[in-house]
Amino acid sequence: MKVKKFIASTMPEAMKMVRSELGSDAVILNSKVVQTQGFLGLFKKKNFEVIAAIDSTEPSTQKLQLKEKNRKLPDENKTEVIREHSPKLPVLNEKTQTIDNNLVKELAELKSMMLELSSDVSSKFEKYPGPLKSMNELFIDQDIDHQIRQAVLSELVEKWYSNQNSGSFNQVQAWAKEAIISRISSFQYGGLSYTKKYVNIVGPTGVGKTTSIAKIAAECILKDQKKVAFITTDTYRIAAIEQLKTYAKILSVPVEVCYSIDDFQQAKQKYENYDIVFIDTAGRNFRNKKYVDDLQKIIDFSDEMETFLVLSLTSKLTDMKEIFEKFSSVNINKYIFTKVDETSNYGAMLNMILQYKVGVAYLTNGQNVPDDIVEATPTIIANIILGEDVR
Structure with a gap:
């Protein structure tokens, strides 16, 4: 020691x-x-x-x-x-x-809190002043990683004593918001940069990849007047192809179904004059090293493509980490977190951002196209975690 x-x-x-x-x-x-x-x-x-x-x-x-x-x-x-x-x-x-005597009491309280910050994660820190105790319990309920929670709470303890041992819950919440934003602001946020022609949407089945593509594409067409096309390599599920074709018909954009790398090469040539090409992939494709190697021969992942990993907030954090590792064969530029409206637990966003050093492009909170999608910012993410919503 x-x-x-x-x-x-x-x-x-x-x-x-x-x-x-x-x-x-x-x-x-x-x-x-x-x-x-x-x-x-x-x-x-x-x-x-x-x-x-x-x-x-x-x-x-x-x-x-x-x-x-x-x-x-x-x-x-x-x-x-x-x-x-x-x-x-x-x-x-x-x-x-x-x-x-009052100073002795304050020092004793500070000592107790600092000891508790290093104690077991299950501790409820009963000796915290009311607002700090409530914030700690909120972090626990949100399943924020223990080390992240400990670091943020250490800052809040310092601010509490710098503020002459006083402050409402709203004040403590504002301090917590600042602490969260400062930790995640160095990563990339927001929607399409329009610096890459190909937008690769990856993720497991059932997280809302195809619906997310339709929402983002609608924004490109209606708001930014871009010429858009679709490619799908998710040939394992007939329903996925039909869903993308339905969205393509509604948005009046072409769609190509690619069963092989040769098909993908032809689709790339066909869409040479388009501004943005969205690629809807099957989850299993990017677990296949040969598929990734062949695709990299056709598209320069660094100069031509940006990749968004779609994760559902209704999933377990352990599952999210496993998904990230499985798709890490390609560079993941940003997350898309879906189903914000189907859960009340958002701490996984903070955990995933800080563990893998990856920012967030979009948050989706419903099935409506082109609505129910928000471009992410550190402030929006902090607000959601701390109890404010984007719905």
């Missing part, structure tokens, strides 16, 4: 020093108010002393060297070594300090 003492003029500043040097998993072992010596005993200044620790397994050789070093120290220095590495021993002071 690595133990270190921090001294700062305010408790929030001390906590920032702890997190900066030891990380968010650090545990507060002791905290108190200390007085610095002033000039001729005057002008003393109140500071906060925090002793924090983090688990770290030292190599046996380092432990042996430290042991030998301590063994050679004179008696008067041994006390200081023991104090630094054994926080359970009391720190002796020559002068008795008068500490305000």
